[in-house]
Amino acid sequence: NVAHGLAWSFYLGYLRLVLPRLEDSIAAFRSTHQASSPFWGRGSRKLIILVPLNANISHKLEEQDDNIHFYDNLPNTEIDRAGVRGRVYKHSVYRVLDEHGKGHECVVEYATPLLTLYSMSQESSAGFGEPERRQQVLLFFRTLQDILEHSLECRNRYKLILLNDEHENNPHFLSEAILRHLEQQE
Amino acid sequence: NVAHGLAWSFYLGYLRLVLPRLEDSIAAFRSTHQASSPFWGRGSRKLIILVPLNANISHKLEEQDDNIHFYDNLPNTEIDRAGVRGRVYKHSVYRVLDEHGKGHECVVEYATPLLTLYSMSQESSAGFGEPERRQQVLLFFRTLQDILEHSLECRNRYKLILLNDEHENNPHFLSEAILRHLEQQE
Numbered sequence: 001n002v003a004h005g006l007a008w009s010f011y012l013g014y015l016r017l018v019l020p021r022l023e024d025s026i027a028a029f030r031s032t033h034q035a036s037s038p039f040w041g042r043g044s045r046k047l048i049i050l051v052p053l054n055a056n057i058s059h060k061l062e063e064q065d066d067n068i069h070f071y072d073n074l075p076n077t078e079i080d081r082a083g084v085r086g087r088v089y090k091h092s093v094y095r096v097l098d099e100h101g102k103g104h105e106c107v108v109e110y111a112t113p114l115l116t117l118y119s120m121s122q123e124s125s126a127g128f129g130e131p132e133r134r135q136q137v138l139l140f141f142r143t144l145q146d147i148l149e150h151s152l153e154c155r156n157r158y159k160l161i162l163l164n165d166e167h168e169n170n171p172h173f174l175s176e177a178i179l180r181h182l183e184q185q186e
Numbered sequence: 187n188v189a190h191g192l193a194w195s196f197y198l199g200y201l202r203l204v205l206p207r208l209e210d211s212i213a214a215f216r217s218t219h220q221a222s223s224p225f226w227g228r229g230s231r232k233l234i235i236l237v238p239l240n241a242n243i244s245h246k247l248e249e250q251d252d253n254i255h256f257y258d259n260l261p262n263t264e265i266d267r268a269g270v271r272g273r274v275y276k277h278s279v280y281r282v283l284d285e286h287g288k289g290h291e292c293v294v295e296y297a298t299p300l301l302t303l304y305s306m307s308q309e310s311s312a313g314f315g316e317p318e319r320r321q322q323v324l325l326f327f328r329t330l331q332d333i334l335e336h337s338l339e340c341r342n343r344y345k346l347i348l349l350n351d352e353h354e355n356n357p358h359f360l361s362e363a364i365l366r367h368l369e370q371q372e
């Protein structure tokens with residue numbers, strides 16, 4: 001079951017390393033972005049992880065929804081990993097506009113392993129196709145949810161959002177989904 | 187089968203992105219390291235990927251063998267990936283000394299997904315333990331070998347080395363293994 005291994009890989013090789021450092025990263029970012037970011041209070045200090053059911057991932061969020069604007073990157077974290085010295089881990093900060101035009105800063109990205117699931121479903125030699133892919137995304141989501149709920153290092157530092165693709169004809173589907181989840185945690 | 191998915195992920199999410207750019211990276215590196223690196227000719231322009239059977243991975247190669255010295259990193263490659271702007275991909279250059287004390291530059295790293303296999307075998311909830319791990323490493327190696335042999339983008343740009351752990355009491359086991367594979371391709 002590919003999704004099971006990819007969820008563990010995402011946790012063990014990434015979330016477990018970066019989530020404990022996220023708070024400090026955001027604090028450092030705010031101290032260097034004071035003039036332009038007095039309102040982070042309305043945003044979120046958790047990493048928002050997007051899991052679209054159709055594994056349809058874009059590399060720039062603003063291409064999905066014009067109420068989303070790339071703001072800047074958090075400071076780099078460098079970690080020696082498996083022979084690569086100072087491998088760089090970073091997150092991007094986006095400003096998400098609500099229906100009143102007010103901006104909310106948040107650290108958000110897609111769950112990168114979904115790119116692997118998507119590409120594998122296109123490669124005939126990889127062993128699974130489009131019909132299985134949706135199942136695998138759900139398995140990825142549930143496995144990851146389970147791992148994170150039992151993780152002391154990651155507790156309260158993330159927000160996992162499963163995106164149902166039925167409303168994708170709504171041009172502000174993504175910003176509304178993100179804002180809905182931001183409100184839930186305030 | 188976790189190893190199958192991790193091999194595909196390693197190819198689709200990393201090797202397929204970085205191997206086509208490796209030659210240019212090395213050329214840029216040589217132009218900024220001319221005074222100290224006239225002898226790259228004895229080294230290799232392929233990415234050397236180490237796959238230790240026991241999944242025993244260190245984060246700094248020189249800790250495994252004092253005939254290996256970290257030299258410098260190749261220039262960063264930045265790619266927008268799944269919402270992370272300018273995600274950084276880099277490789278480390280090591281100088282490997284042979285038995286005459288001569289140095290050979292090479293770009294070498296461990297296969298990062300083995301860290302996931304190792305950690306999963308330690309987490310009881312992940313579903314497999316130490317006995318299965320060796321099998322999974324072999325499956326990872328064979329699957330990756332197969333994928334790379336059929337990949338046009340990656341052809342001739344890598345060297346996959348399976349490290350048998352029986353000789354680990356030899357303090358120069360790793361440098362000798364690397365040099366043996368470097369000679370094979372000259």
Ligand SMILES: Nc1nc(=O)c2ncn([C@@H]3O[C@@H]4COP(=O)(O)O[C@H]5[C@@H](O)[C@H](n6cnc7c(N)ncnc76)O[C@@H]5COP(=O)(O)O[C@@H]3[C@@H]4O)c2[nH]1
Nearest residue numbers: 009010013014088089090112113195196199200275298299
């Ligand atoms: N040596 C090395 N250098 C790299 O820069 C690199 N980037 C990826 N990989 C390995 O390739 C494969 C595919 O990567 P993907 O991005 O889909 O999954 C990644 C990704 O979803 C997430 N992740 C890891 N590093 C980052 C990062 N810097 N930014 C965002 N996500 C990351 O966590 C997963 C597991 O990472 P690794 O366990 O380090 O190994 C990966 C993986 O086996 C790398 N390997």
